[in-house]
Amino acid sequence: MPIYTVNDQSIHVWEEGASDKQVALLIHGWSSSWFAMSPLFPILSRYRCLAVDLPGYGQSPKGDDPVSIVAYTDLLADLLRQVTDQPAVLIGHSMGGMISLTMSLRHPELIERMVLICPTISGRLSMFINMFLGPLVVLERVPFADRVTSLIETRIWRITDRVMKPASYAERSAISSEAHERIKADVRRPGQGQIRAECYRAMRENDLRGQLQKISHPSLYLWGMEDNTVPLRDASSVVAELPDADLxxxxxxxxxxxxxxxxxxxxxxxxxxxTPIKLLKAQF
Structure with missing residues (x-):
């Protein structure tokens, strides 16, 4: 698994596919890692897949600069410029969807098309998340409090484990226990409290409502009907600004x-x- 260095930042990448293929950049969401995108690998054999660990997540170290969606976006844009001279496919989940959309606005020349899975649009997340996990995340922003929460991490895990399933999955979800345990392990990764808190703030400060109509790349929006993390009201924002969106x-x-x-x-x-890009552009 290669590590790329972009602007002095190390980025761990799960990479599959030959170097001469079109790049598909896969971007995970909040409290996650490259593994969040792994179910899509089997259908992406025609691409050179780069599934990143964002700085501060997975095996990528946290950067020195303040965390923001724009900073993540510009960093990944420079990664794309480093690995390819052709427009790439972006596939983003949750916060990774927000990063993808922000790249579409800031670096449109780098993108051919996008797949957006439950993308964060407003950055507000659901009432469930804000009520049950929001206070803990805010506490993690304070350095001293972060050290305290590290000391009682096992008890915190018990709390997050109880609220994670209803926040993340449908009542009749078919997710395997193995996948759930792997996703939960990413959430539990030691020392991630500070980056989790900074990203929680960064999403709220990067509200994309009112800007979506500027996005011209063909895009597929996918949403779980029972998403209790990024609520369907964000999907409504997509339709309000992009009436012909493929949702x-x-x-x-x-x-x-x-x-x-x-x-x-x-x-x-x-x-x-x-679908050929010419046909998608004709539709969009």
């Missing part, structure tokens, strides 16, 4: 439709990616 709502799925409803999600993504 698919997936039943029996929450915030992780690519794990919970894998076959349906793969079918939508495969159909979108296999």
């Amino acid at each position: 698919r709502i997936i039943p029996n799925a929450g915030h992780w439709p690519h794990f919970e409803a894998l076959v349906t999600t793969q079918r939508y993504v495969r159909a979108f990616l296999s």
Whole structure:
């Protein structure tokens, strides 16, 4: 698994596919890692897949600069310039969707098309998240409090474990216990409290409402019908600004439709990616 250095920042990448293929950049969400994008690998064999660990997550060290969605976006834009001279496919989940959309606004020349899975639009997240996890995340922003929470991390895990499933998955979710444990391990990664808190703030400060109509790249929006992390009101914002958006709502799925409803999600993504770009542009 290679590590790229971009502007003195090390970025750990899970990479698959030959170097001469078109790049598909896969961007995970909040409290996650490259693994969050792994269910899509089997249908991306035609691409050179780069699934990143954002700085501060997974095996990528946190950078020295303040965390912001724009900073993540510009860093990944420079990564794309380093690895390819052709427009790439962006596939973003949750906060990774917000980063993808921000790149579309700031660096449109780097992108061919986008797949956005439960993308954060307003940055406000759901009432459930804000009520149950928000106070803990805010506490983690304070350096001293972060040290205190590290000392009682096991007890905090018990709290987050109890609220994670209803926040993340549908009532009849088909996610496997193995996948849930791996996703939970990313949330539990030691020392991640500060970056988690900074990203919580960064998403709220990067509200994309009112800017979506500027996005011209063909895009597929996928949402779990029971998403209790990034609520469907954000999907409504997409439709309000992009009435012709290709938006698919997936039943029996929450915030992780690519794990919970894998076959349906793969079918939508495969159909979108296999459609010639000229036809997509004609439709959009």
